[in-house]
Amino acid sequence: MRDFELVLSFPSGSVLIGGHSPAPEGVSVIHARLPDGRPVIPATALRGALRESFEGMLRALDEPACAGGNGEDPRRPRPMQEGSCQLNDGQPCRACRMFGGGRAQLPNDQRTFSALVLGEAVPSSEFIGWRTRHGVAIDRSRQSASHQRLFRRAVPEEGLTFRARGRLTVDDEKLRNDFEAAVIATTHIGAGKSGGLARVEMSLHWCEEKTHPQALPDGDELELELVLRAPASIGVPLALGNFRDTRSHVPGSALRGAIGFALAEILPDPSDKAFQDLVADDKKTAAIFDFLYPVDPDKGPGLAAPWPITARECQRNRDHGVIDTLLDRIAVATLKSPEDALRIEPQIRERCAEPGCNHVLKSPQGTRRAQGPPKTRIVTRVAMDRHRGSARDGALFSTAMIEQGTRFVGRIRNIPAEGREHLSLALSQPLSLGRGRAMGWGSVDIDRIASPIPMDSLQKRRENFEMALEKRLRRELQLDFDLAGRLLVFTLLSPLISPEQGGTSDAGDGRAVIAAELGDVAEGLEWLFMARRFDIERGWDQRKGPRRPVRAVKAGGVFVALLPKEILWDDVSGALHRMEAQGIGERTREGFGRVICFDPFICEGTRQREHG
Ligand SMILES: [Zn+2]
Ligand SMILES: [Zn+2]
Known part of the structure; x- marks a missing residue:
């Protein structure tokens, strides 16, 4: 691998690469802009210009070169070929080797799509402003000025230089020489050649190799x-x-x-x-x-994860913080009489508790951090x-x-x-x-x-949850809650993909996956409460192409299970540890199915946004 820097200047004026940024009022076309308003040479345009010059150079040397990676030599037309460019005695042409061949999949004998990695070029000096140039619209079909229509083009001020960073993924002398040749051969980029635009001078600076391995903290995480x-x-x-x-x-x-x-x-x-x-x-x-x-x-530190679906924040003022409503939902799910329901209804948190606010709560934006x-x-x-x-x-x-x-x-x-x-x-x-x-x-x-800052232990989180449940349900809501010690709470920190299910009623909603992880104790398990949403997931395999789309339970899903009376904590804690460490469901190595039990956020009270 070899890093380099490419410096671009426009000796005869400026540059115009249209089609990237919407033109402002009164201008027909504007050169590509960054969101901050400064001009940019998009990576695609830079690559395109380098490739075209390089292809032209190869053809001048009577070497095989396809057009833009299509695998066809325009000088020697023949029937369309399947797959990647093979113009160089069955191998990709030199242009394809450098710039890639537009292949969707990585051939087995090749490590990367393209030896060249090249970013966009941004101004390397202070940018002062835009200039307007006038042009005459040409009617392409008649090759003449169309009714002498004038148009205005916005281009960066003159004298600006741009800088792009890139690298060759293989440090090979022939490849370096090819790239240097492509840089020297490239004299134009963008539109407006006749109007004094587009002439470019590029200079290439190779960087020293640096491979200091990154020091890793101890541990396996x-x-x-x-x-x-x-x-x-x-x-x-x-x-x-x-x-x-x-x-x-x-x-x-x-x-x-x-x-x-x-x-x-x-x-x-x-x-x-x-x-x-x-x-x-x-x-x-x-x-x-x-x-x-x-x-x-x-x-501050803390889980970087989506909010649980049960989280809520004030719709009017985000400074009023984010709360979790799970304890109240458990209260509602375990009500024993209509009288209790009527009695606790005014106390259930559906509105902001900030004194004097009382506004409706909604799902919080962003993520936990x-x-x-x-x-x-x-x-x-x-x-x-x-x-x-x-x-x-x-x-x-x-x-x-x-x-x-x-x-x-x-x-x-x-x-x-x-x-x-x-x-x-x-x-x-x-x-x-x-x-x-x-x-x-x-x-x-x-x-x-x-090293990640460790969370409280599973045991400690469960104790905190039980204490918060006791406080909210028995003391504050004065409910006759007798399920203490029997609840398991699971929160998804990433999407969950269920294995193929054989037509069961809860197919793919996550419960079957959790039950399977719990093993024998799942016999007689009851689901007290669930909050989950669904999504489609798909992956991309570099060698096999796109994966089949599958249904996934979205991150933030919450599941509350009730254990049968005779099951003890020791019967399940091993499974819970394993679920947290290894994830649940399919494709856990790609981070799917990351789950925590007794999410500390449930018992946290109000979390102020600015304190993270
Ligand atoms: Zn080719
Ligand atoms: Zn409020």
């Missing part, structure tokens, strides 16, 4: 705090037409994928056993890559027809992306001792989450690696 250095697109299970939404969290598979990619690039032998054991699927000895959830900066969902931007691109050099009709693609600067916290648990060295190596490499890695999307900085 660590917590990571990651900060997005570039926008990220984290795939949703179902895409809608030309719009691709993003998740607001990072599934464990995305973190595991990033680590797997990093290791595949640097390990001499990617079939190395310790590596494969680290990232193996559904194997109890492999590491668990938990979901990462957004957190606000400078919040973030005030709201992460900021996103929509990037819209026009699909270009390379043969005609114009936009394909109606081919607009929009991608939602999480903004750079967003923080995520999550854990890697159950780390096998033999995998520690690999993990520390992987965490010292550049990591990218989600789609568009080759364009620099989703690249993250590791802000913190630490």
Whole structure:
């Protein structure tokens, strides 16, 4: 692997890459902009320009080169080929080797899609402002000015330089030479050649190699705090037409994928056993890559997880804090008489308890450690027809992306001792989450690696729960509650995927999974209360392609079970420990089915947002 920096300047003026940002009032087209208003050279445009020059150079040398990774040599037309480019005696052409070949799946003999990882180029000096240029619209079909129509283009001021970071994933001299040649051969980028735009000068600076393995804390569990250095697109299970939404969290598979990619690039032998054991699927000895959830900066420690479905906050004033309503729901679920129901009704928490407020409560926004969902931007691109050099009709693609600067916290648990060295190596490499890695999307900085602060023990959490239950139901609501010591409470910290069910009535709603984990004691188990929502989950396997969509119980689901009278705590505590440590249901190595028993938040009272 070799890092580099690419510096771009525009000696004859400015640059215009349209189709990325909506044009403001009075302007027909504006050069691509960052959300903060500064200009940017999008990674796709940069790659496209480099690739085109490189393809042209290869053709001038009479070497095989396909067009944009389609596997076809435009000089030697032949019937369409299936699969990836094979122009180079059965191997991909040199352009495909560098830039990738548009393949959806990773061929078995190749480690990555593209040897080049290149991010967007941002201004490297202070940006002063935009300039307007006038142009004349040309009618493409008649090759003439269309009714002499003038239009205005907004371009960055002159004299600006841009800087992009990137790397070659294989440190190979031939590849380095190819990339240097592509950089030198690239003299234009974007539109407006005739109007003095588009001429570019690029200079390439290789960085020194640095591979200091990241020091890991002791133990088989660590917590990571990651900060997005570039926008990220984290795939949703179902895409809608030309719009691709993003998740607001990072599934464990995305973190595991990033680590797997990093290791595949640097390990001499990617079939190395310790590596494969680290990232193996559904194997109890492999590491668990938990979901990462957004957190606000400078919040105290605590679970980075979605709120339980039973959490509520004041609809009027968020400073009134977040409460959990589970104890009251248990009270309602165990009422013995209509008289009790009428009597406690005014005391049940449906409204804000802040003195003088009394406003309706609603489900809280954000996560346990973030005030709201992460900021996103929509990037819209026009699909270009390379043969005609114009936009394909109606081919607009929009991608939602999480903004750079967003923080995520999550854990890697159950780390096998033999995998520690690999993990520390992987965490010292550049990591990218989600789609568009080759364009620099989703690249993250590791802000913190630490041993997680342990929660109270299971025993202690259960005691706290029992005390809170006693206080609320017996003392405050004055109910005749006689189920003390028999309740089990489960809260999902990530989505749960049930194994295939044979048509039972509770198929896939989570109860069967929990009961199966409890084993024999589940005979005679009663479900007192459940709050759960459903979702569709799907995964992406780098070698097998998309997985089948499955129904999942959403994170935040809460289950309260009543144990039969004769069952003792010692009969179940082992199973509960195991469920917390290993997760429940399917795909637990990707962080699905992470569960805690007796969530401390239930007994916490009001949590003030600003104190995390
Ligand atoms: Zn090719
Ligand atoms: Zn209130």
